[in-house]
Amino acid sequence: MDRRQFLGSAALAATALPLSGMASATRASPARLLPMPLAKGDxxxxxxxxxxxxxxxxxxxxxxxxxxxxxxxxxxxxxxxxxxxxxxxxxxxxxxxxxxxxxxxxxxxxxxxxxxxxxxxxxxxxxxxxxxxxxxxxxxxxxxxxxxxxxxxxxxxxxxxxxxxxxxxxxxxxxxxxxxxDRELLEYRNKSDIGDELVQRQNRTLTIRGGKARGELIGGNLTVLTALAGSPYLPDFSSKILFLEDVSEAPYRVDRMFSTLKLMGALDKVSGVIFGECTDCKPGDGYGSLTLEQILDDYITPLKIPAYRGAMIGHIREQFIVPVGGKVELDADAGTFRLLESVFRA
Missing domain, CATH: 3.40.50.10740 (Murein tetrapeptidase LD-carboxypeptidase, N-terminal domain)
Structure with missing residues (x-):
């Protein structure tokens, strides 16, 4: 895809940084700052x-x-x-x-x-x-x-x-x-659309590990996020709820990126994980491949924190608007997360 060449060179540059550079990626973030509200006519x-x-x-x-x-x-x-x-x-x-x-x-x-x-x-x-x-x-x-x-x-x-x-x-x-x-304290729950099926197939969530967790949201596109490893532009992951998505990445690349998050200590710091859609991330031809489910099981399950996959986040036609830095409660059994407080200035 069109961003891979650039991100590949960025990742290569990151590997040249000393280990102290990796540590900088998890330094404490500044106090949370809320944006001004928006109204029609603005x-x-x-x-x-x-x-x-x-x-x-x-x-x-x-x-x-x-x-x-x-x-x-x-x-x-x-x-x-x-x-x-x-x-x-x-x-x-x-x-x-x-x-x-x-x-x-x-x-x-x-x-x-x-x-x-x-x-x-x-x-x-x-x-x-x-x-x-x-x-x-x-x-x-x-x-x-x-x-x-x-x-x-x-x-x-x-x-x-x-x-x-x-x-x-x-x-x-x-x-x-x-x-x-409307600045609603929204509960993010996948759209239910059974169509003519006996049971719902689209927009399904799957629990990786059950439970609830609270924290500020951090994340976005997995490829872009991991390309910032070692830089001063990656926030602290401590006690955060990590949400991720991607597109057109072979499973071995997804595995490599999760390995980067693990090696830099980010995964061990988060309180919960929401994995959205990895669109067009199926294995290609060849000897064989891990599945996305196996990769998540390898990296997320051992963390023993609430996590689920299938949220409507990513390169899909209908998608959540997720406040990065917003305080939420994740319910991995229900496959939902909800805002706990306003993300706008009063």
Whole structure:
């Protein structure tokens, strides 16, 4: 997939760091910082911190979706730029993001798409400006790099969910309204859709280990998250609820990434695990492969903490909007998690 070459080089660079660098990835995070609330009629900023779009229609659809949700739209100066596979130079993309945080008229920032390249921006972001202007940041996949870095450096709660150019189906619109506009203390429970089946097959959750756990959410895309290993842009995992998703990764790669989380001590620190969807992660042709279920059993079950898989998080049409840094209670037996307190300023 398009982000693998970049992430592979980032992971290689991380292996060259001394072990003390690994330890820096789990240092204590700053105090949690809540974003300002959002209301219809506010201005939403559209930025492209990762890959460029291959069709200008996607940018038009992102604008139209935000307008249909009831917002005025302001676009980054370079949101439609291109340099190779990236949406402009690193300086341009980081500059757009910094400008949106600094702009008092912009109340939320939505990323037009993921792909790859967001991690290149992390040293260029103005974390002091972000800290002084806490606002909603929404996106997923490669945007995990921004969620992690902003959480690690400022403590700001951000939101893992649909990108601007993605599907704004009824489920995603409902999530947006309930989480970001109505500021509901939502219980995240998979949509029940039995269709014409005798028993439900779609959107099933499976308990890895039962029980309940509480903590702040951390995580996102597994590939992007582990590519930050050894950097100062990975938050502390202590007592956190780890949520993960991925796409188009062979099981042996998923195994390698879980091994990285284990070796760096991250898995031993979390209080619970929510594994979303690993879309198109089936074994390829060849001698043989571990299954995703076996990999999770190898790494998650021995932790003896509440965990489940199958949450509606990831590269899927209908997806949860998850507050990164929000305090939740995980119920692994029920296959749910719920917000315990508001993730917005009063």
């Amino acid at each position: 201005t939403v900023g559209l930025v492209s911190p990762s890959s460029a779009t291959d069709d200008s229609l996607n940018l038009q659809l992102a604008r139209e979706a935000m307008e249909a949700l009831g917002f005025t739209v302001k676009t980054g100066a370079h949101y439609d730029a291109r340099r190779g596979h990236l949406a402009g130079t690193d300086a341009q993309r980081a500059g757009d993001l910094n400008a949106m945080f600094a702009d008092a008229s912009v109340k939320a920032i939505v990323c037009t798409r993921g792909g790859s390249g967001a991690a290149r921006l992390l040293p260029l972001l103005d974390y002091a400006v972000i800290r002084r202007n806490p606002k909603i940041l929404l996106g997923y996949s490669d945007i995990t790099a921004l969620h992690c870095a902003i959480q690690a450096r400022t403590g700001l709660v951000t939101f893992h969910g649909p990108i601007g150019s993605g599907s704004w189906n009824a489920f995603n619109v409902d999530q947006f309204k309930r989480v970001l506009l």
